[in-house]
Amino acid sequence: MTxxxxxxxxxxxxxxxxxxxxxxxxxxxxxxxxxxxxxxxxGTDYQRLEFLGDRVLGLTIAEMLYEAFPDAPEGELSVRFNGLVNADTLATIADELDLGTLIRTGNDLRSRAVRKQVNALADVMESLIAAIYLESGLEAARRFIRANWAERSTAAGAARGDPKTALQEWAHQVSGAPPAYQIEGREGPDHDPVFTVTVAIAGYAEGQGRGRSKREAEQAAATEVLVREGVWEPLEDAS
Structure with a gap:
């Protein structure tokens, strides 16, 4: 954000x-x-719009999952839903759309921890959805959401939950300390970067992941460790 x-x-x-x-x-x-x-x-901000956009997003995601998984129990649908509307997913999509450079912020936010900035990116995604809804109606907002969430909503591993959250819970159990992420490299042009991230857990081999955003790379690194250590089963289509 600038x-x-x-x-x-x-x-x-x-x-x-x-x-x-x-x-x-x-x-x-x-x-x-x-x-x-x-x-x-x-003179104004996106808090009221965020409130509205959250509801529009939730309705559309619930509708998508209900249609895509007609045999899934409520518990599976809830896991998938939570993974699609959490702050990390919203912020990742905002990153992919390069919206962060357009958010108007004060100096205090730019100096805050990364988690605060992630939340701001997530909030702006919801407020943008609300703006689309108010200007062009529910169908236009639904099209925007489906265009940016559809592939994620049917991903084979979407029902497993957020890998960073799962890794943090497992790391506390086995080592008593949270995982530590480190950016190892960035490749590609500014408009389409690829990040490489490692994650370290005391007493275990590091995991590594790559992605179009730092969060995506962190999630990939966390998934590598979870699968390697047998916490998660590998996906059937994994190579």
Missing amino acids: AKRLKGAQLVEAVEQRTGIAFRNACLLESALTHSSARRKA
Whole structure:
């Protein structure tokens, strides 16, 4: 996230380039991309939109899962649902769409821990969904969500839950300490980077993962350890 302050037509154009959606109401879009830490300067923020977008996202994801897994019990659907609407997933999608560079924030947020910035990215995804809903209706919001969540919703391992959470719980059991992630490298152009991350757990071999965002690489590294140590079964289509 940066202090970049695009407004009006420039912001509309930047969002359209990233999402394929052309907004007419630039003021609504500015609100959707303004964090509360910048409220004094921007005049409004995305908190109310986030509230609405969370409900629109939840309804659409629940609908997608209900249709895609007609024989799945409620428990499996809940695990899949939670994995698709949590902050890490929303932030990863925001990263993939490069929305972080458009969020208007105050200096206090930019100096906070990474977890706070992840939450801000997740919040802005929900507020953007709300803005789409308010301007173009539920069907337009549904199309946007399906375009960015559909592949994840039917992934073979989606019902296993979040790998970083699972690894943290397992690491506390076996070593009494949380896993430590380290970025080992970044390749590719700025608009399409590939990160390499390792994760260390006391007494165990490191795991390594690659991904288009730091979180995706961390999740891949966590999955490698969970599968290797027998905590998770390997996926049937794993090579």
